[in-house]
Amino acid sequence: MKNKSLFTLAIVIAIMAGMVACKSSKKQEMVTSEAFGTFNGKEVFLYTLTNKKGDVIKLTNYGASIAEVSVPDRNGVRGNVTFGYDNLAGYKSGDLYFGKIVGRFANRIAKGKFTLDGIEYTLSLNNGANSLHGGNTGWHSRVWDAQILTKTDYPAIKFKYFSPDMEEGYPGNVTAEVVYTWTDDDEIIMDYKVTTDKNTVLNITNHAYFNLHGAGTGDILDHEVVIKASAFTPVDSTLIPTGEIRPVEGTPFDFRSPHKIGERINNPDIQLVLGKGYDHNFVLDNAEEVDASVYDPLTGRQLEVLTDQPGIQLYTGNFLDGTQKGRGGKIYVYRSGFCLETQHYPDSPNQATFPSTVLTPDEPFISSTTYRFSVKK
Ligand code: GLA
Numbered sequence: 001m002k003n004k005s006l007f008t009l010a011i012v013i014a015i016m017a018g019m020v021a022c023k024s025s026k027k028q029e030m031v032t033s034e035a036f037g038t039f040n041g042k043e044v045f046l047y048t049l050t051n052k053k054g055d056v057i058k059l060t061n062y063g064a065s066i067a068e069v070s071v072p073d074r075n076g077v078r079g080n081v082t083f084g085y086d087n088l089a090g091y092k093s094g095d096l097y098f099g100k101i102v103g104r105f106a107n108r109i110a111k112g113k114f115t116l117d118g119i120e121y122t123l124s125l126n127n128g129a130n131s132l133h134g135g136n137t138g139w140h141s142r143v144w145d146a147q148i149l150t151k152t153d154y155p156a157i158k159f160k161y162f163s164p165d166m167e168e169g170y171p172g173n174v175t176a177e178v179v180y181t182w183t184d185d186d187e188i189i190m191d192y193k194v195t196t197d198k199n200t201v202l203n204i205t206n207h208a209y210f211n212l213h214g215a216g217t218g219d220i221l222d223h224e225v226v227i228k229a230s231a232f233t234p235v236d237s238t239l240i241p242t243g244e245i246r247p248v249e250g251t252p253f254d255f256r257s258p259h260k261i262g263e264r265i266n267n268p269d270i271q272l273v274l275g276k277g278y279d280h281n282f283v284l285d286n287a288e289e290v291d292a293s294v295y296d297p298l299t300g301r302q303l304e305v306l307t308d309q310p311g312i313q314l315y316t317g318n319f320l321d322g323t324q325k326g327r328g329g330k331i332y333v334y335r336s337g338f339c340l341e342t343q344h345y346p347d348s349p350n351q352a353t354f355p356s357t358v359l360t361p362d363e364p365f366i367s368s369t370t371y372r373f374s375v376k377k
Contacts, residue, residue: 030049030050030051030154030155031047031048031049031050031148031155031156031157032047032048033045033046033047033048033148034046034048036060036062036087036088037087037088037089039062039088039092039143040143042143043143044060044061044062044088044143045060045061045146046058046059046060046067047059047060047061047146047148047157049155049156049157049180049182050155050182051154051155051182051183051184051186052184053184053186055070055071055072055078055182055186055373056068056069056070056078057069057070057180057182057188058084059157059159059180060088060091061143061144061145061146061159062088062091062092062141062143062144063091063097063099063100063101063139063140063141063142063144064100064101064139064144064159064161064178065084065091065098065099065100065101065140066082066084066099066180066188066206066208067082067084067085067099067327068080068082068084068327069081069082069188069208069210069371069373071186071301071373072301072375073299073300073301073375074299074300074301074375074376074377079213079214079299080214080215080327080328081210081211081212081213081214081215081301081303081373082098082099082208082209082210082211082215083096083098083099083208083209083210083211083215083216083324083326083327083332083337084098084099084215084326084327085098085325085326085327086326086327086328086329090325090326092141094324096209096319096320096324097133097140097207098207098208098209098324098326099206099207099208099209100139100140100141100206100207101139101140101144101159101176101178101204101205101206101207102133102134102138102139102140102204102205102206102207102341103134103138103139103140103163103176103194103202103203103204103205104134104138104139104163104167104168104170104174104200104201104202104203104204105123105131105133105134105170105201105202105203105349105357106133106134106203106204106205106207106341106343106344107132107133107203107205107281107313107341107343107345107346107347108127108130108131108132108238108239108240108346108347109123109130109131109346109347109349109350110129110130110238110240110347110350111125111129111130111131112124112125112129112130112131112169113350114201114349114350115349116171116199116200116201116349116358117199119171121169121170121171122169123135123168123169123170124136124168124169127238128238129238130238130239130240133207134168135168135169136168137168138168139161139163139176139204140207142161142163144159144160144161144178145159145160145161146158146159146160147160149179152181153183154181154182154183154184155181155182156179156180156181156182157179157180158177158178158179159177159178159179159180160175160176160177161175161176162174162175163175163176165197165198170200170201171198171199171200172196172197172198172199172200172359173196173197173198174194174195174196174200174202174359175194175195175196176192176193176194176204177192177193177194178190178191178192178204179191185372185374186372186373186374187370187371187372187373188370188371188372189368189369189370190206190368190369190370190371191366191367191368192204192365192366192367192368192369193364193365193366194359194364194365195359195361195364195365196359196360196361197361198361199358199359199360199361200358200359201348201349201357201358201359202357202359202365203343203344203348203357204343204365204367205309205313205341205342205343205369206341206342206369207339207341208339208371209317209332209337209338209339210294210303210337210338210339210340211336211337211338212294212295212296212299212301212302212303213296213298213299214299215326215327215330215332215337216326216327216328216330216331216332216336217330217336218333218336219262219333219334219335219336220261220316220317220335220336220337220338221260221261221262221265221335222260222261222262222296222297222298223260223261223294223295223296223338224258224259224260224261224294224295224296224297225255225258225259225260225261225292225293225294225314225338226255226256226257226258226292226293226294227255227256227282227284227291227292227312227314228256228284228285228286228287228288228290228291228292229248229255229256229282229283229284229285229312230247230248230249230256230283230285231245231246231247231248231282231283232245232246232248232253232280232281232282232283233245233246233280233281233283233311233345233346233354234246234271234280235271235274235275235279235280235346236274237274239274239275239279239346240346240347241281241345241346241347241351241354243351243353243354245283245353248282251269251271252264252265252267252269252271252272253271253278253280253282255282255292255314258295261278261316261335261338265277265278265316265335275318276318276319277316277317277318277335278314278315278316278318278338279313279314279315279316279318280313280314281311281312281313281343281345281346282311282312282313282314283310283311283345284307284309284310284311284312286308286310289306290304290305290306290372291305291306291307291312291342292304292305292312292314292340293305294338294340295376299375300375300376300377301373301374301375302373302374302375302376303340303371303372303373304370304371304372304374305340305342305369305370305371305372306369306370306372307342307367307368307369307370308367308368308369309342309343309344309367309369310344310345310355311342311343311344311345312340312341312342312343313339313340313341313343313346314338314339314340315338315339315341316335316338317332317334317335317336317337317338317339318334318335320332320333320334320335320336320337321333321334322334342369344357
């Protein structure tokens with residue numbers, strides 16, 4: 001009798017062990033990796049994450065980037081809707097931040113200077129008189145450590161980067177982590193955690209460009225945008241915020257109800273002239289679950305953006321000029337992609353009235369942004 005129950009127990013344990021093994025090997029199949037070259041002695045990989053629907057995203061640890069998002073249109077036909085390059089050479093030479101994580105400070109810092117705790121810091125100037133997106137060798141151009149996560153419900157990868165004290169002029173030894181999770185509901189969840197050993201400033205975002213018709217298939221002027229923002233931050237001629245928080249009411253920046261990107265983009269509004277189109281930070285109401293959405297009437301594809309960040313930059317690819325050759329040899333022409341970069345407001349270290357971007361050793365920066373893809377019939 002005793003032997004029989006021991007035998008039964010052994011069988012139950014064997015079945016459970018089998019189930020665990022099966023589950024983890026299935027998990028492995030959901031994330032595959034291939035060599036993508038080396039940079040500064042570090043190996044770069046291209047990762048493919050497949051969810052239960054069979055929809056796919058590709059990521060690379062170069063710049064912790066989103067390289068491809070392959071999701072269905074209303075007829076179930078999959079297409080890649082984000083900008084990327086075929087190879088590492090493209091990523092290294094491309095300077096338009098396709099799909100990359102941008103840090104330490106996304107967007108602009110006026111004249112590349114800020115003062116923190118009475119000390120003035122000087123950054124490299126890579127955008128006229130200003131510093132943009134963390135400087136010349138910001139986090140977008142670094143090889144991040146990668147770890148495929150196996151104890152998760154969905155395919156997921158953690159990217160980690162250590163940024164030494166005074167890198168690109170910023171104080172503090174900083175460790176940044178971004179976990180990408182690709183859910184069965186076609187959501188890319190980006191969970192950020194950043195720590196420092198000294199007071200510093202931080203503004204981190206993902207700079208993916210999207211074209212819901214399919215990347216490299218013409219402009220995005222017919223895409224319909226909603227941004228749950230009652231105000232935006234107007235800029236000067238170098239795209240630095242003036243400090244004003246201006247209501248969107250009665251302006252071409254009012255996207256609280258849907259408007260096509262092209263509907264008002266060429267209005268003689270001075271802000272649109274300065275931005276060469278939309279290239280502005282919106283002050284999110286943060287009141288509802290979805291902070292912004294873009295719908296493509298042609299394919300039925302929709303992108304929803306959810307974030308806990310106070311702002312979002314709508315950038316309509318005004319600097320794209322067709323010289324970038326993307327995945328599959330696709331050419332990205334003027335205004336053929338839009339970005340919705342979740343962020344703190346630009347130039348916050350120099351703007352006392354904006355929410356603070358100071359990161360201190362006693363409190364890590366924890367934040368989450370989701371890109372959710374779906375179709376409207
Ligand atoms: C951001 C900026 C734009 C431009 C792009 C990259 O979105 O706001 O002005 O620099 O990055 O080309």
